[in-house]
Amino acid sequence: MFHLRRPWGTLVASASRRQPQVEVGVKPQVCASFATGPRQYDGTFYEFRTYTIQPAKMNEFLENTNKYIHLRTAHSELIGYWKQEFGGVMNRVFHIWKYDDFAHHAKVQEALAKDKECQEKYISPNLPLMVQQRNEITYLVPWCKIVKPPKKGVYELVTFQMKPGGPALWGAHFQTAVNTHIQVGYSKLVGVFHTEYGTLNRVHVLWWNETPDSRAAGRHRSHEDARVVAAVRESCNHLETQENMLLIPTPFSPLK
Structure with missing residues (x-):
């Protein structure tokens, strides 16, 4: 596990921060991380939950969730809830929950157990309908905020497994690649998250498109856009694997 100290390849500390004293003859350690910057002072994190549902039970699961999800959201904030349409293992639902910090998460779990x-x-009623549950604890990257899409649409979750070493090696290139996609406007960014608990060196990018076809058209245009190609090429030098899922928001999802 890498213990990394500064966000996204920022190797020079802010002048407004008091610098620690360094002993004479001791070479200071230079590191980088997602785990500092705004996140260091704001403990807010996002729990990614993925449930695999029995194929014949998906409708029953969604109907029951739609009917009683308010009992769950009374305890903590639901960011979004989607049914997976394409990509990877099928018959899955994906949802994101927001917590102020780990103490808040613990209090919510305790309250749920008593509810x-x-x-x-x-x-x-939902537990017997599930085949598998997975969760990850993630933080928003320091340069990103969750943006609500302008209207109903479809979502694409792209998961990047980056090479070990952290953002000191690949953070700047990754940020440039994402920002280039934003600037050309082929998709709208919802949020960029990095994993704190789960598989490390993993970054999730959540995009919004009006329809699956508009997403496909934008993807084809981006492949022919020299700006995008150049930015992605640099980031891909640090990439191990990439996976994407097309997600359809459920009727009870805050993000539509």
Whole structure:
């Protein structure tokens, strides 16, 4: 595990921060990380949950969730809830929950365990319908905020597994690649998240498009856009794998 100290390849500390004293003859360590910057002072994190549902039970699962999700959202904020349409293992739902910090998360879990109505109507009926549950704890990268799309559409979650070493090696190139996609306007960025608990050196980028066809058209244009190609080429030098999923928002998802 890398213990990294500054965000996205920023190797020079802010002048407004008091610098620690360094002993004479001791070479200071220069590192970088997602895990500092704004995130260091704001403990807010996002839990990514992915449930694999029995194929014949998906409608039952979604109907029950639609009916009783309010019992769950009474305890913590739901950012979005989607059904996976394409990409990877099928019959999955994906949802994002927001927490102020780990103490908040612990309090929510304790409250849920004591909430009999939520347990009886929402959690217990859904558990037998699931094949697998996965979760990741993620933070927004320091240069990004969640942006609500202008209207209903479809979402694409792109997961990048980067080479070990952290953003000191690849953060600037990755940020440039994302910003270039934003500038050309082929898709709208919702948020960029990095994993704190789960597979490390992983970054998730959530995009919005009006329809699957508009997404496909934009992707084809980006492949022919020299600006995008140049930016992506630099980032890909640090890439190990990439996976994407097309997500359809559920009727009860805050992000439509």
